[in-house]
Amino acid sequence: DEFHSRLKFSHRGRVAMANSNVPNSNRQQFFITLDKASHCDGKYTIFGKVSGPTIFNVLRIGEVDVDGDDHP
Numbered sequence: 194d195e196f197h198s199r200l201k202f203s204h205r206g207r208v209a210m211a212n213s214n215v216p217n218s219n220r221q222q223f224f225i226t227l228d229k230a231s232h233c234d235g236k237y238t239i240f241g242k243v244s245g246p247t248i249f250n251v252l253r254i255g256e257v258d259v260d261g262d263d264h265p
Contacts, residue, residue, distance in 0.1 A: 200228040200239045206248045208241035209233070227255040 202209070205228050213220040225243060226233075242249050257265050 195238050196235055197239075202226055202233040202237075202239070204229055204242075206243035206251060207239050208243065209239045211237045213238045225251055225254070227252060 205226055207226045207230070208223065210221050210223050213217075224237075232264070259265055
């Protein structure tokens with residue numbers, strides 16, 4: 194995990210990686226925030242952001258119907 198004190202989940206569109214915190218497990222998933230997510234600060238590595246008009250395509254992800262387990 195690599196964190197920088199200036200990089201925060203303070204805006205929508207942050208591209209980050211979460212891992213299982215199990216050494217050598219190689220289990221991770223990538224995610225894009227749809228709103229600010231301060232609870233993720235210092236836990237997950239931010240490595241990019243979605244900007245410009247593309248953010249509106251990302252926000253449409255949040256409109257997808259999901260079940261009780263957040264599966265589409």
